[in-house]
Amino acid sequence: xxxxxxxxxxxxxxxxxxxxxxxxxxxTVGQLTAWLARQSDGHAAAFDDxxxxxxxxxxxxxxxxxxxxxxxxxxxxxxxxxxxGG
Amino acid sequence: xxxxxxxxxxxxxxxxxxxxxxxxxxxTVGQLTAWLARQSDGHAAAFDDxxxxxxxxxxxxxxxxxxxxxxxxxxxxxxxxxxxGG
Amino acid sequence: xxxxxxxxFDTGAELAALSRGRPEVGAVAxxxxxxxxxxxSGELSAMTLEHYPGMTEKQLAQLEAEALARWPLDxxxxxxxxxxxxxxxxxxxxxxxxxxxxxxxxxxxxxxDWLKTxxxxxKLEEVNGESNWVxxxxxxxxxxxxxxxxxxxxxxxxxxxxx
Amino acid sequence: xxxxxxxxFDTGAELAALSRGRPEVGAVAxxxxxxxxxxxSGELSAMTLEHYPGMTEKQLAQLEAEALARWPLDxxxxxxxxxxxxxxxxxxxxxxxxxxxxxxxxxxxxxxDWLKTxxxxxKLEEVNGESNWVxxxxxxxxxxxxxxxxxxxxxxxxxxxxx
Numbered sequence: 120x121x122x123x124x125x126x127x128x129x130x131x132x133x134x135x136x137x138x139x140x141x142x143x144x145x146x147t148v149g150q151l152t153a154w155l156a157r158q159s160d161g162h163a164a165a166f167d168d169x170x171x172x173x174x175x176x177x178x179x180x181x182x183x184x185x186x187x188x189x190x191x192x193x194x195x196x197x198x199x200x201x202x203x204g205g
Numbered sequence: 206x207x208x209x210x211x212x213x214x215x216x217x218x219x220x221x222x223x224x225x226x227x228x229x230x231x232x233t234v235g236q237l238t239a240w241l242a243r244q245s246d247g248h249a250a251a252f253d254d255x256x257x258x259x260x261x262x263x264x265x266x267x268x269x270x271x272x273x274x275x276x277x278x279x280x281x282x283x284x285x286x287x288x289x290g291g
Numbered sequence: 292x293x294x295x296x297x298x299x300f301d302t303g304a305e306l307a308a309l310s311r312g313r314p315e316v317g318a319v320a321x322x323x324x325x326x327x328x329x330x331x332s333g334e335l336s337a338m339t340l341e342h343y344p345g346m347t348e349k350q351l352a353q354l355e356a357e358a359l360a361r362w363p364l365d366x367x368x369x370x371x372x373x374x375x376x377x378x379x380x381x382x383x384x385x386x387x388x389x390x391x392x393x394x395x396x397x398x399x400x401x402x403x404d405w406l407k408t409x410x411x412x413x414k415l416e417e418v419n420g421e422s423n424w425v426x427x428x429x430x431x432x433x434x435x436x437x438x439x440x441x442x443x444x445x446x447x448x449x450x451x452x453x454x
Numbered sequence: 455x456x457x458x459x460x461x462x463f464d465t466g467a468e469l470a471a472l473s474r475g476r477p478e479v480g481a482v483a484x485x486x487x488x489x490x491x492x493x494x495s496g497e498l499s500a501m502t503l504e505h506y507p508g509m510t511e512k513q514l515a516q517l518e519a520e521a522l523a524r525w526p527l528d529x530x531x532x533x534x535x536x537x538x539x540x541x542x543x544x545x546x547x548x549x550x551x552x553x554x555x556x557x558x559x560x561x562x563x564x565x566x567d568w569l570k571t572x573x574x575x576x577k578l579e580e581v582n583g584e585s586n587w588v589x590x591x592x593x594x595x596x597x598x599x600x601x602x603x604x605x606x607x608x609x610x611x612x613x614x615x616x617x
Binding site: 396 | 465466467474475477478480481484485490491553556558
């Protein structure tokens, strides 16, 4: 599965993308998040507070119960913050 | 008193401005409108339906009870219609 | 800033000038009004905008001052043309700048609604070879009325509500 | 029309192109967002906008389609920049064209509110020599929520309301 990290999630994980082989027990966004948090200290720091982590599956915003599989592109990022000052 | 006419009021009166000497009995916009309606057939046509006639005294919108005097600039015009299509 | 003119305006240059050198401005809301070729019936070939020179500038300056008083704005711009215009021509540009988008948007919508009912412009449409003065529209009065405050509706010299 | 780009845009040319050859358009409402030099504390020297290429275009296209479905519009334009920007730089241009001003204004305000909460952009501010990721603001969520319909709030893949 292809994973993408943006903004401070990327800073904490230490890379902008990686490819992982999922265990069979991981079938939803929520399970993926919990599994990733155990992969390294950087991952743990990134997924420490899951409230602050948003997810997109195949470029659509996805809640914890959305299913994920090996062919999906899954991205993690902080809440979006728009661009301009006003 | 200086009078100005705009849009179809000007077309009906037949001129864009005129200077008139008011009788002493004319002291408000409403009295002026009634007096003007008797000055010519064109004036009568213009002031025929006072509901459709708006007035400004010294470039401020004015109701019938606003006072007018010899030194005022008084304008009559239809309801404003803005410019653009939207 | 108020400009009443017959010549066309350069929207990009006008909007850029509003925020130049004012880095606290984050939001520029604007509106351009164009001549539509759809008249009440038939095809519009041109329209002539007549106005009341002097009163127009005075009313627009009051409108600008009211917008600046009601919203936390940095600047207000109103450019309104008069004279003979063709379909697709620019007629009016309104803009409001602010730190925040909400104030800029609301002020800009306010300016446009009030321009339709408070600025002394009259529209002569040329349709199928005939020239006709356009009548006022009730929905424009309604749009302006939503901005009415108790204070301003009691002003003696205001536009009569029943006309 | 959607454009996601690092280069600057020409507001006047973009707006003019929206109504060119479309004489039924009477109203062009637009909004420009600029980099403000007022950060949370201290002085902003620059900001870098990161985005999620691919998803950004997809989300903006959905946003455009939703605006076109909700209001009687002729066209929608969204231009959003990414990369490193300086105070005063243009970041975003939204525009909506319509026969009537109300639809154009509402659609434009809708686009801006949703851009703040639905488009995958993240802002890194450089303040007093330090770079910090900007946190999401509750009032932006509130502004977007006012456009929420019952239908869209029940979508499974929508942004969770509690985050």
